[in-house]
Amino acid sequence: MLSFEDITVKVVEEEGNAGKYEISPLPKGYGHTLVNSLRRILLSSLGGSAITSVRIKGVEHEYSAVKGIKEDVVEIVLNLKQIRFKVSADEPQICKLQASGKGIVTAKDISVAAGVEVTNPEIVIANLTDDKASLVMEIVVEKGVGYREADDESRSEVGRIPVDADFSPIKSVNFEVTDARKGQMTNLDAVKISIETDGSIAPKQALLDSAKILQDFSGKVMVALGVSKKEVEQRAEELNTIPEVTPETAVVEDEVSSWKVEDLPISKRSKSGLLAGGFQTVGDLSHAKVADLLELPGFGNKSLNEVVELMKQYGIEIKSE
Numbered sequence: 001m002l003s004f005e006d007i008t009v010k011v012v013e014e015e016g017n018a019g020k021y022e023i024s025p026l027p028k029g030y031g032h033t034l035v036n037s038l039r040r041i042l043l044s045s046l047g048g049s050a051i052t053s054v055r056i057k058g059v060e061h062e063y064s065a066v067k068g069i070k071e072d073v074v075e076i077v078l079n080l081k082q083i084r085f086k087v088s089a090d091e092p093q094i095c096k097l098q099a100s101g102k103g104i105v106t107a108k109d110i111s112v113a114a115g116v117e118v119t120n121p122e123i124v125i126a127n128l129t130d131d132k133a134s135l136v137m138e139i140v141v142e143k144g145v146g147y148r149e150a151d152d153e154s155r156s157e158v159g160r161i162p163v164d165a166d167f168s169p170i171k172s173v174n175f176e177v178t179d180a181r182k183g184q185m186t187n188l189d190a191v192k193i194s195i196e197t198d199g200s201i202a203p204k205q206a207l208l209d210s211a212k213i214l215q216d217f218s219g220k221v222m223v224a225l226g227v228s229k230k231e232v233e234q235r236a237e238e239l240n241t242i243p244e245v246t247p248e249t250a251v252v253e254d255e256v257s258s259w260k261v262e263d264l265p266i267s268k269r270s271k272s273g274l275l276a277g278g279f280q281t282v283g284d285l286s287h288a289k290v291a292d293l294l295e296l297p298g299f300g301n302k303s304l305n306e307v308v309e310l311m312k313q314y315g316i317e318i319k320s321e
Contacts, residue, residue, distance in 0.1 A: 006182065011204070017171075017196055019203030024180045024190035031177035031189030038193065039173045041210040047145045048169035048200055049085040052092070053162050057136035062161050068133025071126050077163055079125045083107045084169075084198035085141050088115040092142045097125070100134040116141060119199030143167070170206060171196040181313055186265075256314050257283030266306050273299035274307070285311060290320045 012020040026034060056073065059066060064073045071079070087093055096111045105128060108121035126135055142165070150162035173195055180190035195203040219232040259282045261274045273296040279285050285307070293304055308318045 009207075012192065014203065017199045017203065018194070019207075020192065020194045021204070021207060022190060022192050025182045025185075025188040026180070026191065028187045028189055031191045035175045035177065035191045035193055037214055038207070038210050039175060041213050042170050042173050042195065042206060043168065044146060045213055046169055046201070046206060046209055047143060048167040048198070049087040049141055049143050050165035050167050051080050051083060051085075051139055051163050052142045052148070052165045053140045053150075053160055054080060055138040055157075055159050055161070057134075059161075060159050066133075066135070068128060068130035069126050069135060070129050073161070076126050077161060079123065080139070081163060081166070082120070082123050083110075083125075084119045084200055085112075086117040086119055086200035087141060087143055090143060092140050095139045095141060097135065097137040097139065099128065099136075101128065102131050102133065103128055105135055110139065117200075169198050169200045171198055257281060257286065261285070264310065266310060267303065269298055270303040270306050273297060273303055282311075282314060282316070285318070286316045288318055290318055293318070 006025060007023065010022040010024075012022050014020075023034065054077065056066070056076070059073055062073045062077055066073065066076075069076075093113045093116050095113055095116060097105070097109055098111070099105045099109055105125045106121060107118050107123040107125060109125070110118055112118060128135060144165060144167040146167060148165045148167070150164045152162075173193065175191060175193040178190045178192065179186070180188040182188060193207070195206055197203050197206055201209075215236055219236060222232050223229055261279055261281060261284075262271055264271065264282070273293075274285070277292070277296040277299075279288065290304065290308075293299055293307065294301075311318055
């Protein structure tokens, strides 16, 4: 079985609140084992922030209409539930909103407390349709995990409207398990996982936090089975040295560079052509160009495609120019 030192995490793409990562190589079958666990943790166990209650001036309950506002209170509350926050403090935070006159009220109009940031300020809260209309609100934002339903016990005072709170900072998680190889080992797994967050946490940090939660639970099981806490912590520290590979920093490992051409899983004709051209190792091929290979004796398009495809699997690009 592969050691943990063999596994890398490659940043395939990161843009805004979305990221795509590749974890490989993994022993056969471990791709689904790992990614299903990470996906469940990402969607259910990461902490976030959400609105838990609101007070609207002149409104006693959610089944009301506000003069001069297009939306009723139920619609306003539904709009508020879409707003996402990044909160640094653990205590509930009180934010204010005050708008008047005809116009569109959005999340950017919320006056936030210190340490609170609205991550999607474009969300529309209400449309004021009259020059004399006004909307004054007091919003409570809290940190939490999972989903909390609003209940009547949350009505601490007249006019306080409890709001269902979805604390999860994860908007979506998708994954794909594909084949991978390392050297002559071809029956391995690679996991490609795509994560989109609400902006309160970076997708790579979300992946890291989910891995830590998985590690923490595994450690607790080990302790329960008699392994010392110190040993569990030492093992966790060792696992934290798994290297991350990015497109900008990815390089051919020394081990791969030293592999001999004569040992590669390609046809005899391709091997003969490469050896005749002086390509003795994978490291030699890392500097080759398409034109160089096509000039080799007995080396045609079939051999070229075979070698180019194999080098791609090793993370090496045979350039056309």
